[in-house]
Amino acid sequence: MMGEPLDVRDLHVTAITPNGDEIDIVKQVSFSLTQGEVLALIGESGSGKTTIALSLLGYARRGCRISGGSIRLGESSILDLPPAALRDLRGHRVSYIAQSAAASFNPAKCLMEQVIEGALRHGVMSRRDAEAKAVELFRELALPDPEGIGSRYPHQVSGGQLQRLMAAMALITDPALVILDEPTTALDVTTQIEVLRAFKRVVRERGTTAIYVSHDLAVVAQMADRVLVLNGGEIQEQGDIDQILDRPSHPYTKSLLEAARPEERLTPPTLERQGELLRIDDWQVGYGQRDAQGIPAKVVLDDISLCLERGQALGVIGESGSGKSTLAMAVAGLTAHSRGEVVFNGQELSTTLRGRTPDQFRRIQMVFQSADNALNPAHNVERILTRPLRTYFKLDEEERRRRVRELMDLVKLPHSLLSRRPGELSGGQKQRVNLARALAAKPDLLLCDEVTSALDTVVGAAILELLVELRSKLGVSLLFISHDISTVRALCDDVMVLYKGQCVESGDCASVIASPQHPYTQKLIGSVPELRRGWLESRPSFASLEQDCVA
Template sequence: MTEKPHVSVKDLHVNARTDSGRMVEIIKGVSFDVAPGEMVALIGESGSGKTTIALSLMGHTRTGCHIASGDIRVGDNAVTSMTSRQLAAFRGTGVAYVPQSAAAAFNPSKRIIDQVIEITVIHHLMSRSKAETKAVELFRALGLPNPETIGKRYPHQVSGGQLQRLSAAMALIGDPELVIFDEPTTALDVTTQIEVLRAFKSVMAKKGISGVYVSHDLAVVAQVANRIVVLRGGEVQEEGDVDQILNEPAHDYTKDLLNAFKPATHVAQGQREADAEPLLEVHELYAGYGPTKDGEPVAKVLKDVSFKLERGRNLGVIGESGSGKSTLARAVAGILKPYRGYALFNGKELGAGIKDRTKEQLQKNQIVFQLADTALNPAHSIESILARPLAFYHGLRGAKKERRVIELLDMVRLPANIRHRLPEELSGGQKQRINLARALAAEPELILCDEITSALDTVVAAAILDLLKELQRELSLSYMFISHDLSTVEAICDDVLVMLQGEVVEALPASEMSQKAQHPYSKLLISSIPKLDTGWLDRVDADPVFAAQMADR
């Protein structure tokens, strides 16, 4: 790097205290620079230290951790030498942060504009009228609809992709010298992800702001970053420009990350039998939300959805946010009552809602949710969480219950002693395995998997998919896999439904989806999957056919 770096990290060491009180080193002498206007990506699997390092650029560490030594400078600011008061003044103006979950960054009870401009009020940067004018300019630059009025809404009144761009506006309004993006597109569908990446890239380039982009998704990194720092176990394994890392990686670990990103070869999970009775049949299902009028909900979502899932086979349901795929999973699980249509399970009609179902129907049809953090009670130990379905469905108590908890942990490849921990003490991948173990405790025949790998890094997600396949072979399970990630669905499913605005617009075998999809929306989803190619985003932006499809969807 020929010019003076705008951000400099030198020999950073971060320590953490374990459950037993022992001090361990989690960041081990990390050094890297960021030039003015440059975007540097930190990549690596869960536990590599990428988020810990990103937070340290703000002078912040998680509970139980502390910066032991090293030097961090952002512009003229010596971050590691700042007092608490100085750091408070620095955050929002010197450095800003865009989180993975925009929903968690916003207060649901306050209007968006009040939250976006809040940093200007805290630091007395400008008058309210100037702040609101600047916010609208950022909304427009970030490609948000109705930039003059969107700020008057509440967070729940905008989409996930819009909220993610609004969180970027919140970060940028204080004119920071450095913006940290912490997995900001992980939970977004592929078409929304393109819009968000395009907006981030454009605004950062125009303003000449330096950035650090934390991600496990190499294809996303290829579109937004200039250089990549590869991390493992708190140490730098490799550093280089994006093309060099993607095309000529030097370190074996980088090669493993690239291999994990490549789509798995599809192998059918179950063979179709001509006269086999479907495990699940859904007939002309309609469902929605909100108060009812004339027996129908005000907000209609699912419209005339029908399909069959045969025993031992897996069905993928794909579509962007708002397509109805998660609503379909909730309706099949009985969490949401459909207002028309019905479902059969093992040839018998399922009760419309959970309260209408027999204990056996509840037992045989389980759901695993997307966000492990919100699905697990933070106040209960892992043993307590797994013991509840064992008691409810099987009446297990005492030693038998404890033995079964250990067996379930072994099934999902977790050690027995983890049962004494709380959810907050586990990694994202471990928490999702606990979610899966809780579903397995019921001894189901069908598991509904609602975006269960979307928040996980590539390596951990691949391990979860391998585990699902292994459990399927051992326990004769079937899966209904809800996802916005076509490559994930192709890796585990036999058949795929494509949903758009609450309707099924295409149904194909998973192995044929990429090559034989006919519906324009299916083709748009396929063409929206980022490639390991630094010029991919610019090419799709320049493609008039793609632009027209995005506008018409």
């Protein structure tokens, strides 16, 4: 049943507003796929990619409805199927691989039970055959211990392994169409390359017809035969992958390509460094109860030393679990270090918030990865920005009002948003408010923890441009945490590479990237997808580097 042709004609999806009005969110979208072809749906957040992908399951999210058009998969007209036939279609002939595998698995069931569930429910094969098919898929997807991994539970495998297990779950019934919805977005770059490699091999070898949803053109270049570019629910351009990458015709497509190359557009500002701002010596940071020597049960960072000057931007890179965010949290005083010394502005910093002065609070501000979690949903933007002004400065009401508007101008947000709550803002707008709130304190140091990783390519590029501009205007120092070497290269002067809680390489950003010395740094830099076909096949498998990295 693998690889049936797909034909979508004049697809229309509408959403119902709280006032009862209907608005178009997907407008007359048409495309077709031949058997075994991979089509990428690409565009920024809100462009309609996932809405279209879900429509191929005959499904519309709550508050939406498929209001027109047709979807044919082989001989089946999906939008005309009765509910019972749609249930038979989903997870059998059409499978869906979601962005977050962690949210898709039941923590109380072993992995094998969940992978074979669709095959058993649809009566495709017996339990014995389904388990044998699952082991075969585990092997094809390059999962460790293919015969034994099915007996584990979701929390006992890594994020990249869980994402590949979700692919096995989707492929177990030999579906006619597989939808991959941002399947590697939540993964760090080193894990992403191995997952992409496994996905591509299985899709190609099985002749699977597939839809690949993404905002990342570099990833799409490795997976897709053709690309459909969306904005505002409408098709801006579609064509084969080489034409889209090399000869884009629509201005929006060109803007997506430019946003995917931040290092070509942005150059860190040349600022005069005015002496040491932050110095860390022989740091150890961890969690859990400490033993008699004061060593925590779980050591996350060890032997960390760095010096950050005024006006300097230091990038800290590494994969998930390397200790990047813990470093930022410890500098902010949210996690206590168990050994070593940290000196800020010539004074030793307390290991805890309680031991720090209000001025030290003001001078070190943190911009968190998720603005959704960092901003109070019950407060409007004006109240959010006013709070640090009340806390740190003796300003009258008129001065506070004027300063709030200056902050909005600084992060390039219209004053009309001041009365809105976070839930009424886009992801990029929320991150700008998050940044403005930190800048309200007039800090010397901004701790930026993965501030663009939750954003799509276009919005993330705009935030990077803003940070470059703010560095030039304000001369603020940055400790920029990221797993993406391309964003660090675009923004930072210097870089520190963390691997399993230790610094394995540091120095001038351009020099380290041009000539990495440590095998792990080479792995990180070599894992960033390039905007060209064939890049994935040209990269070596990094599994052989693991021993060198540890050594």
